[in-house]
Amino acid sequence: MTNDVMQKLTYREAVREAIREAMKKDDRVFLMGEDVGRYGGCFAVSKGLLEDFGPTRIRDTPLSESGFVGAGIGAALGGMRPIVEVMTVNFSLLAADQIINNAAAYLHMSGGLFNVPIVIRMATGGGRQLAAQHSRSLEGWYAHIPGIKVLSPATVEDARGMLWTALEDPDPVLIFENAGLYNMEGMLPPDIGPVDIDKARIRREGKDISIISYSASLFKSLDAAEILAKEGIEAEVIDLRTLRPLDETTFLDSVARTHRALIVDEGWRSGSISAEISSRIMESAFYELDAPVERLCSAEVPLPYARHLEEAALPQVNKIAALVKKMVGTHG
Amino acid sequence: MKTKNTGKKKAAATNHNHAVHLLRSMIRIRRLEDKCAELYTTTKIRGFMHLYDGEEAIAVGVLEALTQDDAIVATYREHGHALIRGLSAGSILAEMYGKQEGCSRGRGGSMHLFDDKLRFYGGNAIVGGGLPIAVGLALADKMQQKKRVTCCFFGDGAVAEGEFHESMNLAALWKLPVLFVCENNLYAMGTALKYSQSNMDLAGKAASYDVASVAVDGMDVLAVEAAAQKATEVIRFKGEPFFLECQTYRFRAHSMYDAELYRTKAEVDEWKKRCPIATFTQRLKNEGLLSDADLEKIEGDVAQEINEAVAFAEACTWEPLEDLTRFVYSERRMS
Numbered sequence: 114m115t116n117d118v119m120q121k122l123t124y125r126e127a128v129r130e131a132i133r134e135a136m137k138k139d140d141r142v143f144l145m146g147e148d149v150g151r152y153g154g155c156f157a158v159s160k161g162l163l164e165d166f167g168p169t170r171i172r173d174t175p176l177s178e179s180g181f182v183g184a185g186i187g188a189a190l191g192g193m194r195p196i197v198e199v200m201t202v203n204f205s206l207l208a209a210d211q212i213i214n215n216a217a218a219y220l221h222m223s224g225g226l227f228n229v230p231i232v233i234r235m236a237t238g239g240g241r242q243l244a245a246q247h248s249r250s251l252e253g254w255y256a257h258i259p260g261i262k263v264l265s266p267a268t269v270e271d272a273r274g275m276l277w278t279a280l281e282d283p284d285p286v287l288i289f290e291n292a293g294l295y296n297m298e299g300m301l302p303p304d305i306g307p308v309d310i311d312k313a314r315i316r317r318e319g320k321d322i323s324i325i326s327y328s329a330s331l332f333k334s335l336d337a338a339e340i341l342a343k344e345g346i347e348a349e350v351i352d353l354r355t356l357r358p359l360d361e362t363t364f365l366d367s368v369a370r371t372h373r374a375l376i377v378d379e380g381w382r383s384g385s386i387s388a389e390i391s392s393r394i395m396e397s398a399f400y401e402l403d404a405p406v407e408r409l410c411s412a413e414v415p416l417p418y419a420r421h422l423e424e425a426a427l428p429q430v431n432k433i434a435a436l437v438k439k440m441v442g443t444h445g
Numbered sequence: 446m447k448t449k450n451t452g453k454k455k456a457a458a459t460n461h462n463h464a465v466h467l468l469r470s471m472i473r474i475r476r477l478e479d480k481c482a483e484l485y486t487t488t489k490i491r492g493f494m495h496l497y498d499g500e501e502a503i504a505v506g507v508l509e510a511l512t513q514d515d516a517i518v519a520t521y522r523e524h525g526h527a528l529i530r531g532l533s534a535g536s537i538l539a540e541m542y543g544k545q546e547g548c549s550r551g552r553g554g555s556m557h558l559f560d561d562k563l564r565f566y567g568g569n570a571i572v573g574g575g576l577p578i579a580v581g582l583a584l585a586d587k588m589q590q591k592k593r594v595t596c597c598f599f600g601d602g603a604v605a606e607g608e609f610h611e612s613m614n615l616a617a618l619w620k621l622p623v624l625f626v627c628e629n630n631l632y633a634m635g636t637a638l639k640y641s642q643s644n645m646d647l648a649g650k651a652a653s654y655d656v657a658s659v660a661v662d663g664m665d666v667l668a669v670e671a672a673a674q675k676a677t678e679v680i681r682f683k684g685e686p687f688f689l690e691c692q693t694y695r696f697r698a699h700s701m702y703d704a705e706l707y708r709t710k711a712e713v714d715e716w717k718k719r720c721p722i723a724t725f726t727q728r729l730k731n732e733g734l735l736s737d738a739d740l741e742k743i744e745g746d747v748a749q750e751i752n753e754a755v756a757f758a759e760a761c762t763w764e765p766l767e768d769l770t771r772f773v774y775s776e777r778r779m780s
Binding site: 143174175177179180181182184185186187189190191192193195210211214221222223224225226227228259262283284 | 518548549550551552553557560566567571574576577578579582583589595607608611614615618772774775776777
């Protein structure tokens with residue numbers, strides 16, 4: 114594939130093209146959620162789709178998160194392949210009953226009779242001065258729940274390719290799109306197909322430390338690795354991509370090579386996915402470690418509005434670089 | 446649109462075979478529940494268990510109006526609905542025993558009975574949680590041009606949940622073929638309707654969403670059946686939702702852990718005079734549609750059915766522990 118046939122696409126456009134392709138491929142697929150139609154999507158992801166597919170398949174909903182997520186579950190049980198857009202993860206808490214008590218539990222409590230092939234997309238993340246109620250990163254918290262899969266596409270390629278794989282999955286899949294990534298551009302071949310959702314990816318190779326991250330924090334980790342490389346420290350950067358089921362093989366193998374691990378997570382530290390990853394390293398790679406596992410997470414506050422406070426609360430490039438230097442320097 | 450049918454005007458009498466069928470159906474539920482209570486006290490059944498005694502006319506009357514193509518979403522008080530829909534008493538009891546031959550392989554228990562072939566979408570144990578699911582099933586039917594009804598049972602307690610109001614609005618807004626059946630037994634667990642609703646006119650709440658609604662005497666199987674028939678005709682013809690409030694009473698405690706501190710024995714006894722089985726039996730006898738021999742045969746047949754179901758459940762097997770984590774995710778991809 115040469116560059117001149119590559120397409121420049123934003124993350125937003127990648128999600129939109131993925132939805133468009135899925136709608137064309139399978140007439141059981143439809144999109145519903147708040148403002149997905151006439152408004153064009155809160156983040157303009159679905160802009161133009163109403164004109165192409167009409168109001169039956171690009172379905173505006175009232176502000177009834179529990180109602181329309183539950184309706185999505187019912188439609189999935191009834192033979193459709195719904196993509197339900199919950200505007201942001203913050204509002205998904207109003208649908209937590211349907212996601213956790215119904216979608217995640219139906220297959221098990223029916224003894225395998227009823228699977229729920231629903232895809233629920235939502236924006237996530239902080240960093241835009243939107244204060245506590247619009248800045249949450251709860252994907253790690255959802256990853257606690259057996260019965261659902263939790264995807265966290267960071268790259269434009271994953272934003273484009275994960276949706277179809279999720280729609281083909283027989284079980285409920287939650288896709289978390291970090292709102293800070295929607296404007297990010299990437300180059301993709303026009304005929305790019307679906308991508309796997311089972312494996313983490315090494316986005317930068319290195320021998321001195323494994324930085325394990327996902328979503329928007331991935332790019333902060335990559336930026337930090339760039340700075341560190343200039344100082345002679347080669348950091349390996351892992352993009353988890355999927356938080357449940359967790360591909361532990363990729364990060365355990367990496368730690369076995371680098372002997373150090375830092376987890377960078379926009380979620381909070383206590384009872385978090387970063388705690389889970391740290392535990393798994395302790396359980397399965399303890400004797401590979403030359404230094405304690407470290408974590409860089411958000412400060413344990415509901416995110417504040419003021420810019421300087423919010424920046425201080427979130428993981429940042431300089432903090433990642435400083436922590437890596439400490440880890441590599443003090444335990445040579 | 447809202448009409449009242451308080452049941453004062455009795456529905457038209459019915460023929461012998463149909464009458465016996467309705468009575469037999471109600472007795473099947475009652476005897477199954479009696480057996481469940483007995484098996485609970487001998488610890489064969491555990492967990493939460495909610496019995497349907499007193500409310501049988503609703504499941505029997507409403508299910509008469511549905512076809513095998515239609516879907517059902519029920520609550521945690523669903524033994525009767527499952528039985529009348531066609532799940533065998535054996536598979537229901539085996540489920541409550543926790544055996545792998547149970548209708549949900551022992552993964553669900555009393556509150557989560559399921560059957561895919563019968564389109565029985567469960568026992569949902571979150572109050573109000575089944576209503577959006579029913580809306581979605583009906584949405585799928587509408588989008589696939591399938592002329593089917595989704596019937597959703599829930600109690601008066603669910604009317605206080607946001608999911609009730611969201612579902613009424615969605616079903617009316619999108620014109621979906623849902624039959625909402627509110628089994629109003631006057632208590633949400635131990636809280637009387639008057640302590641939880643500022644306005645106790647439940648059919649009126651549905652009507653406020655432009656959902657056609659009727660309140661009916663839920664202790665009268667013929668009244669329920671007639672109302673459900675009319676409701677499903679409207680749904681099938683117009684493709685729009687319908688709300689049926691069935692006014693009823695639960696004779697037993699809320700669950701097996703309920704000391705019933707919130708209501709008097711006198712109140713329960715007063716309602717028991719309106720027992721749907723006793724009153725219907727008497728009415729059929731008065732109208733010459735039921736003989737003592739008929740009743741004896743029903744009781745004999747049902748006793749045999751229940752005994753065989755118990756024997757089946759006893760003989761069923763335990764799922765091996767190696768299978769504990771099955772059915773969290775599907776074992777096959779789908780097309």
